[in-house]
Amino acid sequence: MEKEIFIxxxxxxxxxxxKEGCKLWLAESHGRRWAxxxxxxxxxxxxxxxxxxxxxxxxxxxxxxxxxxxxLIKDIRSLLEESSG
Numbered sequence: 001m002e003k004e005i006f007i008x009x010x011x012x013x014x015x016x017x018x019k020e021g022c023k024l025w026l027a028e029s030h031g032r033r034w035a036x037x038x039x040x041x042x043x044x045x046x047x048x049x050x051x052x053x054x055x056x057x058x059x060x061x062x063x064x065x066x067x068x069x070x071x072l073i074k075d076i077r078s079l080l081e082e083s084s085g
Contacts, residue, residue, distance in 0.1 A: 006079070007037060007057075013075050014059065015040045023062040024051075024072075034058065052076055 007026065014024040018041035025039025041062070048060040052073050059072065 009079055010057075010059070010076065011038050011040075013072065013079070014038075017064075017068055017072055020065065020068055022064040022068065024064065025060050027058055027060060029056045029058065034060075054080065 010026055014026060018024050018039075021042075023039065023041030023044060026037045027034040028037055029035075037057075039060075044062040046062045048062060049064065051059045051061050051064060051069050054076060059076070061069075064072075
């Protein structure tokens with residue numbers, strides 16, 4: 001249950017940040033492969049960049065501004081503290 005709540009909260013964050021003109025998505029690691037869970041934004045057909053990894057999950061993005069990366073990482077850390085505390 002906690003996993004689903006975490007995923008839904010992360011997807012809410014990604015929806016908000018994708019309004020800045022970038023594409024963001026959440027994926028889960030299965031060994032060397034990544035399974036797409038969900039994401040938002042317009043496709044830019046650029047190589048994806050891994051923004052942050054949390055356990056077996058990672059957030060990937062295209063055309064994400066540096067300021068938004070830092071804020072997104074901060075928000076993800078807050079989510080983790082909230083769920084563990």
